[in-house]
Amino acid sequence: MAPIPKLLKYLGRSPWIYHINTGSCNSCDIEIVAVLTPRYDAERFGVVLVESPRHADILLVTGPVCHQNLDRVKRVYEQTPDPKMVIAVGACSSTNGVFDGSYCIDGPLDDVIPVDVYVIGCPPRPENILFGVVKAIQKLNALAEGEI
Amino acid sequence: MLFEVKICLYLLGISLFYTGFLGFLFSGIDRKLVARMQGRVGPPIRQPFLDFIKLCGKEDIIPHDATAWLFKFAPVLALASVITVMLYIPVGFSPIFAYFGDLILILYLLTLTSLAIVIGASSSSSSLFAALGAQRELVMLISCKVPLAIIIFGLAWRINPLVDVPFSLLSFSQVNLWIMAGPLTFIGVAMLFFTFLCCITGELSAGPFDIAKAKTEIAGGTLVEYSGRSLATFKLAEAIKMIAISSLAVALFFPMPLSNIVGIDGLLGILLDCLFHILKIFLIIFVSISVVRTVMARLKITQAVRFYWFVLTPFALTGLIFIMIEYLV
Numbered sequence: 235m236a237p238i239p240k241l242l243k244y245l246g247r248s249p250w251i252y253h254i255n256t257g258s259c260n261s262c263d264i265e266i267v268a269v270l271t272p273r274y275d276a277e278r279f280g281v282v283l284v285e286s287p288r289h290a291d292i293l294l295v296t297g298p299v300c301h302q303n304l305d306r307v308k309r310v311y312e313q314t315p316d317p318k319m320v321i322a323v324g325a326c327s328s329t330n331g332v333f334d335g336s337y338c339i340d341g342p343l344d345d346v347i348p349v350d351v352y353v354i355g356c357p358p359r360p361e362n363i364l365f366g367v368v369k370a371i372q373k374l375n376a377l378a379e380g381e382i
Numbered sequence: 383m384l385f386e387v388k389i390c391l392y393l394l395g396i397s398l399f400y401t402g403f404l405g406f407l408f409s410g411i412d413r414k415l416v417a418r419m420q421g422r423v424g425p426p427i428r429q430p431f432l433d434f435i436k437l438c439g440k441e442d443i444i445p446h447d448a449t450a451w452l453f454k455f456a457p458v459l460a461l462a463s464v465i466t467v468m469l470y471i472p473v474g475f476s477p478i479f480a481y482f483g484d485l486i487l488i489l490y491l492l493t494l495t496s497l498a499i500v501i502g503a504s505s506s507s508s509s510l511f512a513a514l515g516a517q518r519e520l521v522m523l524i525s526c527k528v529p530l531a532i533i534i535f536g537l538a539w540r541i542n543p544l545v546d547v548p549f550s551l552l553s554f555s556q557v558n559l560w561i562m563a564g565p566l567t568f569i570g571v572a573m574l575f576f577t578f579l580c581c582i583t584g585e586l587s588a589g590p591f592d593i594a595k596a597k598t599e600i601a602g603g604t605l606v607e608y609s610g611r612s613l614a615t616f617k618l619a620e621a622i623k624m625i626a627i628s629s630l631a632v633a634l635f636f637p638m639p640l641s642n643i644v645g646i647d648g649l650l651g652i653l654l655d656c657l658f659h660i661l662k663i664f665l666i667i668f669v670s671i672s673v674v675r676t677v678m679a680r681l682k683i684t685q686a687v688r689f690y691w692f693v694l695t696p697f698a699l700t701g702l703i704f705i706m707i708e709y710l711v
Contacts, residue, residue, distance in 0.1 A: 241435065248432040275422040277413075280429050285595075285602035288443060288609040291436070315441035315609045 247371045248280040252290035252314070256307055257339070258297025261357035262324040266294060268360045276364060279371070287313040292370050294363075295349075298326040298333045298341035311347040317377060319370040322349045323363060325356040394465055398622075401468045405621025406430040408664065412672045419676045430621065434614050442610030447508035456502025457608070457615035463494035464622040471629045472551060472637070473659055484549035485534050488630065489527070492585065495623055496523045499594075499616070503604035515603025518683050519587075519594035525690035526584040529698045533574045533581075536702040537634060540709060555637035566708040573701030575635050577694055579670040582627050584690065586620070589675035593683050624671070628663040636662055 255263055269276045270283060284290050287310045299307055311320070320343070325331035327343040343349050350373055353366035410427035417424025444450050470483040470491075496519055503509075504516030537559065538548040544562070545553035559571045584591045595603040605616060639651075640658040681689070 248429060248436045250433075272421040275417070275424070277417060277425050278423045280425050280432060285597040286606045288607055289602070289605075289613060291440075313443070315443050317440070 247374065248282075249291050249367060249371055249374075250282050250284045250289055251292045251294055251367070252284055252287045252310070253294045254296070254307060254310055256295060256297040256303040256327065256341075256343070257300030258324060258326055262296035262326075265357045265360055266296070266323065266363060269363050274360045274364060276367065279364075279367070281367060288315065290314050290318070291374070292319045292321060292367065294321050294323050295327050295343055295347075296323045298330050298336075298339040299343055299346050301338050301340055304340045304346065307343075307346055317374060319350045319374060320347055321351045321353060321363075321366050321370055323353045323366070324358055325354060328352045328354055331356060393469065397468045398461075398465050401465070401473070401622045401625050402618055404473075404660070404663075405618070405623075405625045406434060408624060408667055409621050411664070412667060412675075415668065415672045416676050419672070430617075434617060437609075437614035437617065438611055440610040442612055445508060445607050448607065449508075453502060453607075454612065456498050457612045457619065459501070460495050460498035460619040461615050461622070463491050463498065464619050464626055467491040467495075467626045468622065468629075470551065471626055472555070472633050473625075473629055473656070484547070485538065485551065486549060488551075489531065489534065492623070492627065493523065493527065495619060496520075498619075499604050502608070502612075502616075503606075509607045511600045511602065511606045512604055514600050515594045515596075515606070518596075518600075519604055521683055521687060522584060522587060522591060522594055525687045526581055529577050529690060529694045530581045530585070532695065532698045532702060533578055534634075536574065536698075536705065540705050551633050554634055555639075558638070559635060563705075563708050566704045570701040570704030570708075571635070573704070574698060575631075577698040577701065578631050578635070579666070580690075580694055582631060582666065582670040583674050584686070585627050586624050586671065588671045590678040590681045591686055592680050593686055596680060624667065625663065628666045628670075629659070631666050632659060632662045 253263070253266055268274060269281075287293070293311065293314060295307065297303075311318075322328045322343045326333060327341065328349075330336075330339065330342045333339050333341070340346060351366045351369045353362055355362055358366075407427070407430075409430045410425070413429060414424045414427055444453055467488055470488055500516045500519050503512040503519070537554070541553060541557050541559070541562075542548040544557050547553055560568055583589060587594055595605060600606075605613060608616060639655045644654065646654055
C-alpha cells in the first residue's frame with residue numbers, strides 16, 4: 235500500500251480526526267470545537283471530525299490519562315487503522331500539567347501510547363491546534379516518503 | 383455466451399467509473415456549497431476523491447467477533463447493486479439495459495443497497511452501535527419506500543393508456559407529464575415531484591434523516607466498525623446512490639433532452655444531453671440535499687416515520703387524486 239500515501243502527498247490529504255477525552259477539564263475540547271467553527275474552519279484542509287476510531291487518521295487526545303481511562307485510550311489507539319498519528323492537545327496530555335504527581339493519573343500521554351505531535355497551551359489556541367494538525371499531516375507525508 | 387459476459391463486465395466498469403466520478407464530484411460540490419452557506423470556506427471540491435484514495439490505502443480491520451466473510455461481502459453487495467441500478471437509469475443518453483428492466487426492478491435494487499448496509503452492520507460486525515444503526519436504517523427504509531412507491535405506481539398508472547410499457551423508464555421520455563392534461567394534473571405532478579424530493583433526502587439519509595448514521599448519538603451507527611477499503615466501498619456506493627436516485631427523479635419528471643430542442647445530432651448531441659442531465663441532477667441534489675442539510679437539524683426516528691407516513695403519504699395521495707380526477711372525469 236506504499237504507493238497510495240505517496241500519491242496523496244501530491245494530491246493533498248484528507249485527515250479524519252477522532253477526539254478522545256482522557257479526563258480533561260473540557261477547555262481543550264471546547265477549543266477543538268472552535269477549530270471546526272466558521273472562523274477557523276478546519277474543513278478547508280479536509281479535516282472531518284469522525285465518529286469512530288475505525289475511520290480516523292489522527293487521534294486528538296486531551297487530558298492527563300486518568301486511571302479509569304488508561305485501558306480505553308490504549309484500546310482506541312489499537313482500534314485505529316494504520317497509518318495513524320497521535321496529537322497530544324494541551325498541557326495535561328503533554329506534560330501532566332497541574333495534575334503532575336497525582337495518585338489517580340497515569341499520564342503524560344506518551345507514557346501510554348506513542349505521541350507524534352505535542353500542542354502545548356492551557357488551553358491551546360485554535361490556531362495552535364490547527365498548526366498541530368498540519369504538522370501531523372507533514373509527518374504522514376514524511377512517513378510515506380520513508381524519511382522517518 | 384462468454385463474449386456477452388465480457389461485454390457486460392466492460393459496461394459495468396464504464397458505469398462504475400462514470401457514475402463514481404459524478405458521485406464524488408457531486409458530494410464534493412455539496413460539501414463546498416454547505417460550507418459556503420454556513421459562512422465557511424469549505425474543503426476543495428476534489429476532497430471526496432482524496433478521502434476515497436486515502437481510505438483505499440489504509441489498514442482494513444475486521445473486528446474480532448465479526449463474521450468475516452459477511453462483513454467483507456456487504457460493501458461489495460452495496461456497490462454492485464448501485465452499479466446495476468445505473469445500467470437501467472438514463473444518464474443523459476439512454477441506459478445500457480434500456481429494454482430489460484423496469485421501475486420495479488430499480489426500486490428493488492435501491493432497497494438492496496440499504497439491505498447490504500444492514501447486513502454488514504448488524505449481523506456481522508457484532509457492534510451494538512451498528513445494530514442500533516441497522517434497526518434505524520430498516521425503519522427509514524420502510525417509511526421512505528411508501529411515498530416513493532405511490533409516486534411510481536401512480537405515474538405508471540396515469541401514462542398507461544399513452545404508452546406501450548408503462549413501467550419502463552423509456553416511456554416517461556415519450557410523454558410530458560407536466561402538460562399532458564389540464565392544470566389539475568400539473569398541480570398533482572408538482573405535488574408528486576415535491577414528495578420525490580423529500581424521498582431523496584430520506585433515501586440518502588441526508589440532513590434531518592441522517593438518523594441511522596447519527597454521529598453524536600450512536601457513533602456512526604451502521605458504518606461504525608468499517609475501516610479501510612470496505613469503508614471506501616461503502617462511500618463509493620453512497621455517492622453512486624445519490625446519482626442513481628437523482629437521475630431517477632430526472633428520468634421520471636424531466637426527461638426532456640436538450641439536443642432535440644437545439645437541433646444537434648450525433649456525438650455532440652449526446653455530449654450536450656449529458657451536460658444538460660448533469661445540470662438537472664445538480665439542481666435536484668442542491669434542493670433536496672445541500673439546502674436541507676444546511677438548514678435542518680437531525681430528527682428523531684419517530685418524527686421521521688411520522689413525517690413520511692402521516693404527512694408525505696397523504697400529500698402524495700392527494701396529488702395522485704388530483705391527477706385521477708382530471709383523467710377520469
